Amino acid sequence: MAKAASRSALEHSRIVDPAGIIPDLSRPEFEAFRALILARTGIALGPHKRALLQVRLGTRLRALGLASFGNYRHLLVEQDPEGDELARLVNAVTTNKTEFYREARHFTYLAQQWVPEALERAARDGQRIIRIWSAGCSSGEEPYTIAMTLADALPQAAGWSLRILASDINTEVLSRATAGIYRFEDVRPIPRAVLRRHFLRGRGTQAGLVRIRPELRQLVRFRSINLIEDGWPIETPFDLIFCRNVLIYFDRPTQQRVLERLVECLKEGGRLVLGHSEGVHGMVSGLRPAGSTIYHKESHHAGDHPDR
Numbered sequence: 001m002a003k004a005a006s007r008s009a010l011e012h013s014r015i016v017d018p019a020g021i022i023p024d025l026s027r028p029e030f031e032a033f034r035a036l037i038l039a040r041t042g043i044a045l046g047p048h049k050r051a052l053l054q055v056r057l058g059t060r061l062r063a064l065g066l067a068s069f070g071n072y073r074h075l076l077v078e079q080d081p082e083g084d085e086l087a088r089l090v091n092a093v094t095t096n097k098t099e100f101y102r103e104a105r106h107f108t109y110l111a112q113q114w115v116p117e118a119l120e121r122a123a124r125d126g127q128r129i130i131r132i133w134s135a136g137c138s139s140g141e142e143p144y145t146i147a148m149t150l151a152d153a154l155p156q157a158a159g160w161s162l163r164i165l166a167s168d169i170n171t172e173v174l175s176r177a178t179a180g181i182y183r184f185e186d187v188r189p190i191p192r193a194v195l196r197r198h199f200l201r202g203r204g205t206q207a208g209l210v211r212i213r214p215e216l217r218q219l220v221r222f223r224s225i226n227l228i229e230d231g232w233p234i235e236t237p238f239d240l241i242f243c244r245n246v247l248i249y250f251d252r253p254t255q256q257r258v259l260e261r262l263v264e265c266l267k268e269g270g271r272l273v274l275g276h277s278e279g280v281h282g283m284v285s286g287l288r289p290a291g292s293t294i295y296h297k298e299s300h301h302a303g304d305h306p307d308r
């Protein structure tokens with residue numbers, strides 16, 4: 001038993017990645033990094049994530065020529081006044097999995113339910129500006145899917161203005177999102193006609209790549225926003241907020257705080273869209289279910305039209 005435990009400790013300490021051996025991330029060091037990551041990002045790493053963190057931070061150690069995780073933490077805490085290395089740490093620890101049309105039912109809902117309601121409302125009040133926030137947008141597939149869906153579902157000539165804010169804490173994925181360039185295999189979930197309408201195909205040195213067309217690209221504004229920090233740069237409330245597959249990385253008190261603030265940023269009658277394994281149950285009031293992990297912000301004033 002003791003032998004097995006010491007063998008597993010040895011295996012743990014000598015993780016080898018393709019570029020070499022990564023030094024040991026001791027349990028106390030792991031706990032210190034966990035606390036730092038929780039405080040700066042809200043991401044609550046489980047106790048079983050030690051090997052994963054060792055590999056992910058190991059790449060930073062090597063890039064900086066540091067011999068131990070203790071040295072790396074010292075650098076982060078004592079020698080990083082501008083927060084540049086902290087940003088790289090954040091880039092290394094966030095999980096950015098995403099894809100075009102991920103959880104496709106949300107886009108079906110947008111096109112088939114939400115847009116017809118918006119058209120009816122516009123016929124009543126003449127309001128043709130739609131504001132959307134994709135919070136935790138990763139490399140842009142989500143906000144661009146929203147843009148394609150709405151651009152195709154709204155009548156072209158009716159003067160609609162679509163404004164999408166897309167934000168993330170990870171600066172590297174934001175640069176990729178801003179460039180709007182994807183590999184051909186990334187856009188396979190997109191129907192061919194939609195692909196032709198909204199993407200340009202790379203040729204020559206760009207073969208195998210596609211690029212979002214400028215007219216779609218300019219509907220989306222990318223910004224770095226840390227959801228657990230105060231002072232989000234939001235001035236006007238949104239009609240729709242997508243915050244999908246982000247809250248799952250936070251602990252419950254953080255989820256609740258972020259949810260409360262997201263709801264404040266929604267117009268009355270606006271919709272909050274979460275990921276398939278997320279929900280608002282017991283954490284915020286003033287929302288009612290409007291579909292699968294879609295929530296409708298109710299009006300404050302009894303008797304108001306529910307969609308206003």
Ligand SMILES: C[S@@+](CC[C@H](N)C(=O)[O-])C[C@H]1O[C@@H](n2cnc3c(N)ncnc32)[C@H](O)[C@@H]1O
Nearest residue numbers: 041094096097098136138169170226227244245
């Ligand atoms: C798994 S991706 C989800 C992407 C997209 N919403 C989707 O569902 O396909 C989670 C994203 O949340 C971002 N994230 C994690 N913590 C964050 C925070 N505190 N503030 C803003 N974004 C955060 C990560 O960088 C990552 O890009």
